Amino acid sequence: MALGMAPKNGEACGVCGGRTYVLERRGDQAQARVCVCSESCSVCGGRGHVLVEREGVFSQKVGPRRYEVMEPCVCTRRRRRVSLFNEVGLPGVVSHAGFDNYRAFNEAQDRGRGVAMHFAHQYVKGGTDTKGGPAKGFILSGPVGTGKTHLLAATLAHLVLEVGVRARYVEISLLYATIRRGFQEGKSGGEIIGPLSDVEVLAIDELGKGRGSPFEMETLDELIARRYNAGRTTLFATNYSLEPEKKAPRAAAPPGYRTTEDARNAVREAELLRERVGERIYSRLCEMCTFVELPRDTPDRRRTRQEMDSPLHHAPGALRGAGR
Ligand SMILES: Nc1ncnc2c1ncn2[C@@H]1O[C@H](COP(=O)(O)OP(=O)(O)O)[C@@H](O)[C@H]1O
Ligand SMILES: [Mg+2]
Ligand SMILES: [Zn+2]
Ligand SMILES: [Zn+2]
Incomplete structure (x- = not known):
């Protein structure tokens, strides 16, 4: 699932082009960071996880039941992926x-x-x-x-x-x-x-x-x-x-x-x-x-x-x- 989200005003961020992260050269390495536009999260209010509703059948007698589970928020996934990128070892000269x-x-x-x-x-x-x-x-x-x-x-x-x-x-x-x-x-x-x-x-x-x-x-x-x-x-x-x-x-x-x-x-x-x-x-x-x-x-x-x-x-x- 893509990390990008359309900002509220419908225009893509001028810094990251709506990707929500930025790639740059740091020393001899290509590194990623979360873009300023996405540092605070309106989805989870900064908690890092969200409650999502699911449906499942636990017993035939009772039939399908709705229940809620905690899932990592899109902002948590973004941070994880950014730190994964920083372990790849790509040279700084191709950060662009x-x-x-x-x-x-x-x-x-x-x-x-x-x-x-x-x-x-x-x-x-x-x-x-x-x-x-x-x-x-x-x-x-x-x-x-x-x-x-x-x-x-x-x-x-x-x-x-x-x-x-x-x-x-x-x-x-x-x-x-x-x-x-x-x-x-x-x-x-x-x-x-x-x-x-x-x-x-x-x-x-x-x-x-x-x-x-x-x-x-x-x-x-x-x-x-x-x-x-x-x-x-x-x-x-x-x-x-x-x-x-x-x-x-x-x-x-x-x-x-x-x-x-x-x-x-x-x-x-x-x-x-x-x-x-x-x-x-x-x-x-x-x-x-x-x-x-x-x-x-x-x-x-x-x-x-x-x-x-x-x-x-x-x-x-x-x-x-x-x-x-
Ligand atoms: N076809 C191309 N289009 C855009 N940029 C290129 C292209 N070929 C090379 N470059 C740029 O030139 C530099 C050297 O390219 P690089 O990928 O290291 O070449 P190679 O690995 O084939 O020797 C890099 O900054 C790269 O982004
Ligand atoms: Mg090469
Ligand atoms: Zn941005
Ligand atoms: Zn969030």
């Missing part, structure tokens, strides 16, 4: 991310948004699909700055704040680093992986990144196997390619023609996720997820935005237009 401010520059991005939105809006708490199987997640593959993390964030925000689902976000190399640090403190890998295996929906970002060491491969394998076996939904984003056909022609450009950095990136980007994570994990992904691949020429938003902001990149016409 929603489906409505995602722009599609090509058909693949349009499909990516469609898949993520459909998943978010269809998701039923508990995570089973219409046939009782686990709800299928999705994996977004594409070059940097194409909004993959943006779509993961928009999806998790919807699930947590609008559906009340418990979810977590992890960037894969931070996960490896946390586990390694945990080892030094005497914790086992399982102790750290445990909560991530159990959470209802998990988003793993930057899949395939890392050194590919045995430690990293085992950690990833264990996490995905645990979630797979428990029938839990997992979402992914990766810079690596999903399809062999899309492999960039590595040999085409003569060596030395590009900078070493360019060349290294080209090779890295052309690499396949299947090769990065291994056959076992890859085949599980195929079962657990809908695949979306963004073409390599999808524009990098971080770069295009910077170019537009920087006067060095303004077209001469634009400068003249500014009257200087």
